[in-house]
Amino acid sequence: MNEQSRKEPVAMVCYGEVLWDCWPDAIKPGGAPMNVAYHLRKLGVDAAMISRVGKDEDGLRLKQLLLDWGFPVEHVGIDDEHPTSRVDLSVGEDNEVSYVIHEDVAWDHIPLTIANTEMVENADVLVFGSLAARSEKSWQTLMSLIEVAKFRVMDINIRMPFFAIDKLEELLHQVDLLKLNKAELNQVVDALDAGVPVEEDLRVQYLQQRFNIPEVLLTKGSKGAIYYRGAERYFQSAFDIEVKDTVGSGDSFLAGFLVRRFDGLEHNPQEVIRFAAAVGAFNTTQEGACPEYTMQELEAFFSAR
Numbered sequence: 001m002n003e004q005s006r007k008e009p010v011a012m013v014c015y016g017e018v019l020w021d022c023w024p025d026a027i028k029p030g031g032a033p034m035n036v037a038y039h040l041r042k043l044g045v046d047a048a049m050i051s052r053v054g055k056d057e058d059g060l061r062l063k064q065l066l067l068d069w070g071f072p073v074e075h076v077g078i079d080d081e082h083p084t085s086r087v088d089l090s091v092g093e094d095n096e097v098s099y100v101i102h103e104d105v106a107w108d109h110i111p112l113t114i115a116n117t118e119m120v121e122n123a124d125v126l127v128f129g130s131l132a133a134r135s136e137k138s139w140q141t142l143m144s145l146i147e148v149a150k151f152r153v154m155d156i157n158i159r160m161p162f163f164a165i166d167k168l169e170e171l172l173h174q175v176d177l178l179k180l181n182k183a184e185l186n187q188v189v190d191a192l193d194a195g196v197p198v199e200e201d202l203r204v205q206y207l208q209q210r211f212n213i214p215e216v217l218l219t220k221g222s223k224g225a226i227y228y229r230g231a232e233r234y235f236q237s238a239f240d241i242e243v244k245d246t247v248g249s250g251d252s253f254l255a256g257f258l259v260r261r262f263d264g265l266e267h268n269p270q271e272v273i274r275f276a277a278a279v280g281a282f283n284t285t286q287e288g289a290c291p292e293y294t295m296q297e298l299e300a301f302f303s304a305r
């Protein structure tokens with residue numbers, strides 16, 4: 001890893017869902033924004049969550065888990081009326097994961113507060129996903145926070161039937177960095193009905209130009225990832241690893257990217273995306289979206305490759 005000196009410490013805020021992933025044989029913490037925040041903190045970034053849990057056992061356990069991980073929890077509110085979110089997962093052929101994301105849960109009702117607004121104003125980066133736009137309350141809060149954010153990162157996370165192209169268009173006009181995978185790229189471009197050829201570079205360029213997006217991250221699983229910065233393009237092949245669990249790999253990839261993007265290496269895009277790919281690959285060799293690990297273990301993984 002490149003050990004160049006960091007800039008001043010950065011602060012990042014992740015907004016959106018915190019929940020329990022209910023597998024057939026286990027229950028694990030989840031939610032893409034929380035996964036990103038978890039890995040940001042593991043990688044040394046001052047990261048916080050803005051979300052909401054229910055006033056129930058699931059909510060108490062999630063908040064305690066965040067505390068155990070070292071998170072500030074005052075921005076994870078408690079909802080007296082709506083339950084903590086649960087997602088039912090099942091694994092099909094080729095290890096494809098299917099999701100049932102229940103509606104009208106606590107994170108669908110995240111309020112805008114003075115404290116949350118001030119935290120985002122003072123942070124360097126706001127990270128959010130498209131799933132938080134499914135409910136009017138959390139959508140309006142997100143739009144208000146975007147207005148005061150310095151650098152806005154959207155990780156498109158399409159989970160049908162929660163896909164509204166009108167809201168997504170509104171968000172795309174306001175992001176500084178967009179992350180999405182190949183399937184999401186095609187789904188978004190096709191929904192925009194722009195008649196763009198299927199070649200991925202052309203489709204990314206179309207989104208960049210139409211919505212004035214400076215930076216795009218395209219993840220392609222075993223086929224690697226591409227970082228588009230303006231007209232520049234940086235490809236990173238996938239690491240040769242034995243995959244144990246792919247859940248959360250994209251979230252850890254994004255966390256790794258943001259760490260390097262903001263720690264003084266923005267002038268070396270290839271190193272930024274290589275580190276991101278290493279973090280994502282390392283995560284897939286572990287179990288769960290938020291595995292326990294040390295920087296020393298990550299360094300060893302990176303050095304070996």
